Amino acid sequence: MQAEAFDLPWMAHAFSTRLGGVSEGAYTSLNLSFAVGDRPERVVENRRRLAGALGYDPQRMVCGRQVHGDKVAVVTLGEAGAGALGLQTALPATDGLITGTPGLPLVAYFADCVPVVFADPENRAIALAHAGWRGTLQEIARKALEKMTEAFGTHPPECLVSIGPAIGPCCYEVDHSVAARFTRWGPTVGAKKSGKWFVDLWEANRQILLGAGVRPERITVIKMCTACNRELMFSHRRDGGETGRMAAVVMLRSEGV
Numbered sequence: 267m268q269a270e271a272f273d274l275p276w277m278a279h280a281f282s283t284r285l286g287g288v289s290e291g292a293y294t295s296l297n298l299s300f301a302v303g304d305r306p307e308r309v310v311e312n313r314r315r316l317a318g319a320l321g322y323d324p325q326r327m328v329c330g331r332q333v334h335g336d337k338v339a340v341v342t343l344g345e346a347g348a349g350a351l352g353l354q355t356a357l358p359a360t361d362g363l364i365t366g367t368p369g370l371p372l373v374a375y376f377a378d379c380v381p382v383v384f385a386d387p388e389n390r391a392i393a394l395a396h397a398g399w400r401g402t403l404q405e406i407a408r409k410a411l412e413k414m415t416e417a418f419g420t421h422p423p424e425c426l427v428s429i430g431p432a433i434g435p436c437c438y439e440v441d442h443s444v445a446a447r448f449t450r451w452g453p454t455v456g457a458k459k460s461g462k463w464f465v466d467l468w469e470a471n472r473q474i475l476l477g478a479g480v481r482p483e484r485i486t487v488i489k490m491c492t493a494c495n496r497e498l499m500f501s502h503r504r505d506g507g508e509t510g511r512m513a514a515v516v517m518l519r520s521e522g523v
């Protein structure tokens with residue numbers, strides 16, 4: 267699925283679903299991660315299918331080894347293929363990727379955590395961040411924007427940002443100790459009748475983006491809850507940790523395309 271605001275001729279992006287792959291069991295069917303116990307040859311085939319659907323070379327994709335941190339890497343052709351065929355070659359401890367290089371697909375993996383995709387139309391730069399609750403608290407979305415500014419002269423008010431499918435406030439129950447850390451973003455946290463607490467990671471990331479200078483009309487929140495959509499989405503929380511991963515992909519198209 268795609269964000270309409272990102273329907274731009276010079277870039278491609280997508281949030282995958284769990285449909286259309288060859289994996290079985292808990293990974294049925296389009297699991298795209300090597301890190302969850304699925305058979306590697308199936309992951310390779312699933313990645314090949316997604317790449318075919320979007321029109322990129324799966325051998326050129328760049329992936330970070332996601333650790334719920336806040337490190338954002340600027341990548342170029344030298345990193346093409348990092349993590350494409352296995353975890354070992356992924357960029358170490360990296361949860362955010364930025365590039366200004368056409369033909370280099372940035373890819374990250376999700377099953378409840380929030381994918382945040384950035385496009386800077388002025389400077390033709392793109393970014394992708396993996397923001398679970400830890401990454402959100404570390405404001406990785408703001409840090410990605412700052413790094414885009416540093417590397418490409420990005421002005422946050424000109425940026426388009428899409429917040430992809432992730433666990434919603436409907437399903438994301440947390441302990442009070444976690445909830446308390448989200449109160450800085452106002453209505454992103456609340457008490458449930460059950461006595462539990464919920465956190466709205468979509469809104470927390472939106473607030474972080476607004477705080478960093480992105481205009482509200484340039485932020486698209488897809489508002490699809492991974493846990494609510496069993497047929498379409500993997501959910502780490504709903505599936506008790508044994509599940510696959512979907513991908514967010516963003517790429518600058520090659521010149522002249």
Ligand SMILES: [Zn+2]
Nearest residue numbers: 436437491494
């Ligand atoms: Zn839900």
